[in-house]
Amino acid sequence: MPSRSIHPLRRGALIVALMAALVPVRGVLAQRLLVPMDDAQQNHLKAYGLTYAAIKAGASAEWLLNYRGGAFLLADTPELRRQAGLAGITTEPVDNARLSQLRAEIAANNMEAVPLEKAPKVAVYTPPDALPWDDAVTLALKYAGIEYTPIYDDDVERGDLSKYDWLHLHHEDFTGQLNKFYLSYRDAPWFIDLLQKNSAAAKRLGFANIPGLKKDVAEKIREFVERGGFLFAMCGATETLELALAGRSVDIAQSFIDGTPMDPDADRKMDWKRTFAFRDAHLEQSPFVNAMSDIDGHQVNVPGRRQPLGTFTLFNFSAKFDPVPSMLVQDHRAVVNDFYGVTTSFTKAVLKPGVTILANEEGAPWVKYIHGDYGKGTWTYYGGHDPEDPQHAIGNPPTDLSLFKSSPGYRLILNNVLFPAAKKKPLKT
């Protein structure tokens, strides 16, 4: 939901006034509320929601990178204490003496305190109808209590992306081939409905077919990032967004969706200068193979190519010199179990130079989690579908995150939601 922007000085005055009003009610409150994010925390995922609520309310908030698993330091207000109590979030009051010790420890180590200023306005690109698969980001946002606005093709085409700071993509196939589900599910009622609605949307919005519409949506997403937006994508949206951007002027869709076969020379005609993360990838030419390209290292839906799941390791960055990648990898576990998705991982060989690798599988020719700048904005790709359902299949029930309150894989998603709130500092290098 859009939030009203308040001048920082005015906001500060409001906070002081609010605090002054509230303190007598509940007695003397500590100077700050520390939300530890190491193993002392009882509910890591809700802690992000608490921090988001603090920022949204205009209360002070800092992200203590590499300190106790990436702890948060919040203003100690009755409302935040109430919310923490309701959600079962572990908090520790911090007085001035302890605050000084804490700041000294941060200054002396590979740690940093990053002020969080403005709650990002979050949009999730998702079809309005329920589909037989879940969306890890939507699940995480709902569970953490972070507000978001679902948007889809009509909204994007109307130019609504400019209303948001942060955009999430998950399972969408931006090549317009509906994830090639036609191969296995063409008679399934949900697929028939999906096809009809997407075809109708393409027609309504003035495109010849679904690939035409999705490529245009991809282009508007590219422009959103170029203008300063934060893009976070998972699963098949990562790979297909890149293919749609590189293949904007090429027929990369199979005949079952647009009536014409893929351009046999499509590989050569792809324009990789337009993409965020990948270059020189090869398209899957066969309409019968359930893969889009060789970007994905795991190829889960191609029996002869499918690679087994392992674990991935988060990189350690300098909190003081590389605060953005540091924020994105804050976690209480450095090694996380891998999980499949339509796109599970990203082949190293097709990464553009300059892409920041946030997590990889040691010894494997692929990486899991990548990030980069584009224009004035940034993008982050996280392979896989659901961190707590590694074999998620169509029709499976959605994951109940109350059973995975401290999921290290889900934490990475929520890191991405909060990092746009960070106050930009001049680089020290």
Add this chain to the structure above:
Amino acid sequence: MRERHKFVLSLLLLAISPASGFPISASLGAQAAASPDTMAFYRALDLEAAGKYREAIPLFRAALKTPAAVNALLGLERAYAELGWSDSLVAPLDTLISANPKEETFRTVQLRALQMAGRQADLRRAFDAWAHDMPSSAAPYREYARLLLQKNQSAAADTILLRARQALGTTKDLQLELAQTRAAQGQWIESARAWRQALLTADYLVQAAAYALAPTPSSSRAQVREIFLALPAEVGSRRALADLEMTWGSPADGWNALKELPPDSASAEAWSEFAKRAEAEDRWAIARAALESALGWKRTPDLSIRAGTAAMNAGDAQAALRLAPLSLANGDSALIARSYLPLHARALAALGRPMEAERLVNAYDRFLAPGAKSSLTRTIAWGWVRTGDMTRARAALAATGPEGDSSDAAGWLALYEGNLKAARALLRGGTESSPELASALGLIARLKVDSAPAIGKAFLALAKGDSAGAATQFVQAADLTPAVRSLLLLLAAQVNASMHNESAAIALWTRIVEQDKDTPEAPQAELEWGRLLRLKGDAAGASTHLEHMILTYPQSALVPQARRELELAKGAIPHS
């Protein structure tokens, strides 16, 4: 990871040896006696198992000239695959095939090697050559079609199968590939036909068939059913359909698929297996029907107990007794005491025939395992309670001697009679656990008095199934015993809620929260209140109560439950 790989590898070795006609597993045990030319092969196997693929390769290659050639080739294939050198297999394969063009394993490995190397044109040529050299064999078509299916090239696989039909005049040896191809292409009806044919000769494919056809859309399922149900009724196809129906959520149709099978050992096994799945899913009526049919073929004690238990769980105590007669135990008293007695006592108690149950238990008393008597005594006493005859219930316990007098059942009877002193002593030392027992123990622990007939009457009414009467009597008892008022009101509210008398339940929860807010029942009342509101769709009302409960009673053991309810009310987690 490496250890797991080795395990898989060793299984593979054992699996391939019979097919190749070379008894590796036996020979491995007698390596000392092996000829010098096969020693290289054994050494290669050892190196492979140790992960030393580079060292194993020359030895495997040397063994290609020995009687172990087939297995040496398979070893070479594995070693090259580990190193990503599958391409290197192609040259030695050409030599082997020239020397022995009829050996199917060489040809199959050649296709795999060319597939792994991505040499599609050569792969096609190799297939063509094989089909040419062995014009009456289905093997080239089968192996090539399988490779294409693995690559999801179902249309190409279809073309190969069509060619096989033209060349061989039939696809009877390719039914499995045909079935998989049709399923991959979404041609569910044709796939079902092919599966039915494949299952005729390979009934071990039942699960594969059910798996492949599981995505059949509902619009095509009737035709798939028709194909599998067509006469004659064959065990393989009927089992596949039964599995499919269970997957599609129609267990009754699953049983319909099986019940017409002619009674024989294969059918009885199919019925018993189907019943296992039904039992696991608590489909007791269907499990009972399947087990009853299995019993019709072979009456074993195990089947009869399973059938009787299924009938009992389905609510048919009379059938439970009929399906599991004691006569089936052939006079084995220990078996009767261990397996039949609990079922019979339960059924007789439910039928209001506790006297017969009592007689039966007494007859096998000396064969009962320690602890079993107490449970049976309780069952019998329960039977008397259900008839409303407390005197007989008491007498039943007394008749079983000192153990009966000190049993859980005696504790319950004491409670029903309002004798809290005895109930306190007996229930505390009991062996059973249940929510009712927890409530009763909580209640009597907090009461200092030794007698409370009103409370006993309320519990008795509950035991007799008189919920409305029990709720009223719990409220009346609450007014008489202020020390446990909140707990009795909570019990009354729970009984009302279970009868969907929600306004009465809410009135009682309100009373607890307002009048007894410092008791342990207050957070529980508010949690149950919130849960009820959530289930009725009043998310805001539910949230108010749940938030109040969590913040007012942060130390309550019920807070995690309240948080989960709150998350459900707010839509923060999916409803299961």
